Amino acid sequence: MIADFNAYSYLLQHDIKPSVQRLAIVNYLYEHRTHPTADEIYEGLLDEIPTLSKTTVYNTLNLFQQQAAVLALTIDDKNVRFDIDTSDHAHFKCLNCGKVFDVPAVLNSVTSVTLEQGFLVTEKHLYLKGYCSSCNNLSK
Amino acid sequence: MIADFNAYSYLLQHDIKPSVQRLAIVNYLYEHRTHPTADEIYEGLLDEIPTLSKTTVYNTLNLFQQQAAVLALTIDDKNVRFDIDTSDHAHFKCLNCGKVFDVPAVLNSVTSVTLEQGFLVTEKHLYLKGYCSSCNNLSK
DNA sequence: TTCACTGCAAATCATTTGCAAGGCC
DNA sequence: GGCCTTGCAAATGATTTGCAGTGAA
Numbered sequence A, B: 001m002i003a004d005f006n007a008y009s010y011l012l013q014h015d016i017k018p019s020v021q022r023l024a025i026v027n028y029l030y031e032h033r034t035h036p037t038a039d040e041i042y043e044g045l046l047d048e049i050p051t052l053s054k055t056t057v058y059n060t061l062n063l064f065q066q067q068a069a070v071l072a073l074t075i076d077d078k079n080v081r082f083d084i085d086t087s088d089h090a091h092f093k094c095l096n097c098g099k100v101f102d103v104p105a106v107l108n109s110v111t112s113v114t115l116e117q118g119f120l121v122t123e124k125h126l127y128l129k130g131y132c133s134s135c136n137n138l139s140k
Numbered sequence C: 001t002t003c004a005c006t007g008c009a010a011a012t013c014a015t016t017t018g019c020a021a022g023g024c025c
Numbered sequence D: 001g002g003c004c005t006t007g008c009a010a011a012t013g014a015t016t017t018g019c020a021g022t023g024a025a
Helices: A007-013 A020-031 A038-045 A054-066 A107-112 A133-138 B007-013 B020-031 B038-045 B054-066 B107-112 B133-138
Strands: A071-073 A081-083 A090-094 A100-103 A120-131 B071-073 B081-083 B090-094 B100-103 B120-131
Touching (some): A020 A038, A020 A054, B120 B133
Antiparallel strands (some): A090 A100
């Protein structure tokens, strides 16, 4: 499942000094593509690292963001969600079950939006909301 | 500047019973297209309505959202911002000055994203981040 | 030894909730 | 009178901050 992913070199590639906690968080994000919250990551790692503190999870995720090793999603207005997949895609949040799905959108094509002169775009987020197939079928 | 906008009928059109507070908030949003936070709206109306409570601002904005009279933006990870313009457009947030700009994007064209069978999309948000012309020129 | 990393406890801040008082039909 | 709206105070919950202890180079 972890396949050829090397958490250690992933951190080095992003100029992040590896540690037990940092490696665990990267691996958690690599294995759980559910766009977890800081709290979900913390809870998910407690068995593995019982001494882990939530502060460390927040510190680490903030560091990862700075180094562009993860993407912070604000599709949820309650808490920030994290995605280790920084490739070109959009997100869909089901308003019923709350799950956040990856959507294979081509965000680059969105670049066609007309920006004023001198605006420099460094980040693009396309958030879709509605009802996923499971929740949508229930109401039929 | 207020032109032909009628806050009273705007509320009625959205099945919202008018009140002094609700009218003031709608007018504030109509006149301040800066995507204000709940707190900014509260502060901005204190002179006009000194007895206004922040709870009422939150209650009202939540009601407006339910009735689709305003759009809630989560482009900012700190607090939710509100937009009375529900027409087709995107948003750009400057990472330096923090301002949120309207972008004349055609979100409908974004519909071309491939969604799985049975996914029902009810809301689309395109958030761009980077540096606005003022902040971008400073660094040159 | 030094300096960065960790983790506990406390602080902060946006938002919600409980509830009592006031106002409108 | 009854119900909806308002607003205060307190609660909640995510995230940050202060700071002391630990550990690795």
